[in-house]
Amino acid sequence: MRILIADDDALSRGLLEKTLERADYEVTTVADGRHAVEILSKPDAPRLALLDWMMPELDGPEVCREIRKHRDQGYVYMILLTSKESKEDIVAGLESGADDYLVKPFDTEELKARLRTGERILHLENRLVEAREQMRFKATHDPLTSLWNRGVIMDLMGRELVRSQREHGCTAALLGDLDHFKSVNDTHGHLVGDQVLREAARRLLLSVRSYDFVGRYGGEEFLIVLNNCRPDSAMARAEEIRKIICTRPIQTDAGLLGITMSLGVLLSSNWGRRPADELLREVDAALYAAKTAGRNCVRLAKREEPREFAPAPQPAAGRFR
Amino acid sequence: MNRANRSSEAASVNLSELLARVDNDRALLCELLSIFKREFPDHLQALRNAVAGNDADKAARVSHTLKGMLANLAVTKAAASASRLERLARAGEISTLGDALAAFEKEVQGLLPEMESYLAEARP
Numbered sequence: 221m222r223i224l225i226a227d228d229d230a231l232s233r234g235l236l237e238k239t240l241e242r243a244d245y246e247v248t249t250v251a252d253g254r255h256a257v258e259i260l261s262k263p264d265a266p267r268l269a270l271l272d273w274m275m276p277e278l279d280g281p282e283v284c285r286e287i288r289k290h291r292d293q294g295y296v297y298m299i300l301l302t303s304k305e306s307k308e309d310i311v312a313g314l315e316s317g318a319d320d321y322l323v324k325p326f327d328t329e330e331l332k333a334r335l336r337t338g339e340r341i342l343h344l345e346n347r348l349v350e351a352r353e354q355m356r357f358k359a360t361h362d363p364l365t366s367l368w369n370r371g372v373i374m375d376l377m378g379r380e381l382v383r384s385q386r387e388h389g390c391t392a393a394l395l396g397d398l399d400h401f402k403s404v405n406d407t408h409g410h411l412v413g414d415q416v417l418r419e420a421a422r423r424l425l426l427s428v429r430s431y432d433f434v435g436r437y438g439g440e441e442f443l444i445v446l447n448n449c450r451p452d453s454a455m456a457r458a459e460e461i462r463k464i465i466c467t468r469p470i471q472t473d474a475g476l477l478g479i480t481m482s483l484g485v486l487l488s489s490n491w492g493r494r495p496a497d498e499l500l501r502e503v504d505a506a507l508y509a510a511k512t513a514g515r516n517c518v519r520l521a522k523r524e525e526p527r528e529f530a531p532a533p534q535p536a537a538g539r540f541r
Numbered sequence: 542m543n544r545a546n547r548s549s550e551a552a553s554v555n556l557s558e559l560l561a562r563v564d565n566d567r568a569l570l571c572e573l574l575s576i577f578k579r580e581f582p583d584h585l586q587a588l589r590n591a592v593a594g595n596d597a598d599k600a601a602r603v604s605h606t607l608k609g610m611l612a613n614l615a616v617t618k619a620a621a622s623a624s625r626l627e628r629l630a631r632a633g634e635i636s637t638l639g640d641a642l643a644a645f646e647k648e649v650q651g652l653l654p655e656m657e658s659y660l661a662e663a664r665p
Contacts, residue, residue, distance in 0.1 A: 229610060229613075230580065231577060231580070231609075231610050231613050232609055232610070232613050234569070234572055234576060235563070235573060235613055238572075239564070242564065274602075274605055303605075303608060303624075324609060324612060324613070325562070325612040325613050328561075328562065328564065
């Protein structure tokens, strides 16, 4: 465990350093409060700190207040070292954000016991952060494939559409559906079906760039968002994705299964300012077109010029014609 | 510890407490004593100057430092004397600082030679 010691008295610093090193701490020492704040504010800072109350630059309580301002960082457990005996001072010290205090000269065993209390608190915080991250993952990912879940992939697509409009770029939305997946489930059971879905998801992730998004849209449907996609390369990339699914059969408990995917493709640059759900309907129609064209192929969502908005014939302009 | 006994009127080191604090680590003891030897005379001089110049803030700061050093080395009575100086200086009782300083000087008289003798004994 790493620990910071801030004390302007070299003697006290030396004594603390040695005592804590002997107790297997990895010790950093500084001689004033300014340096203590500097070190404790770094991303990979020690999370235990012993701060002398009276120090030049910033005193112990001031260091505590400074550190407690940064709530987004990992918790730092801070113990003030004091020779003060008055109750008011102790209260003021704890209210500055310190977790505990020790009266100098301290008893070594008491010091170690109080540090262990700090470690317990830090351990507890680690577990809470870990649990929160797990919850966050579960709330945003599909449990079977670990891809983004439907809600998140639609949000991401919406965000990318807005961004590409603003930057006059192009986002490609690909809706892919595994062909005849129902018969895989019916013939081999759901466990084998799940194996196919997991492997398909893995291959989809391999086929995109790190900044593209892949989500599980429905049962055997996947939505892929290609950011900053060149319009002339979108079809080729969809074709690559189709091939990465069908080229090699998928290994399952029921043996090797040949699986194919049909894909609809939509280029945001062709569709102007339209909401995401409307565009999803269009790419879904393109996917349907790929299915009716015999499956295992890619179709582009084409925009039909709506009649009522077709440019009206220009009236004859008399003498200029 | 003959030399220590000679300055018996001065407050001396509570050796058993000090040894417990350093966990019988002679090297660490030497290190701490050397720091004390190096820093104590300067702090003492700064304290004398602060009291002579009626600078209560400075006197409070320096006596606080001295109190910490002495307490860490288990020089109990001298630490208490420094603590009294600090208290008076904080309260701004400038008129009493001279006497308190004299009392403190008496406590620490002979302290350096005493430290020296421990240092000689503790050195491996």
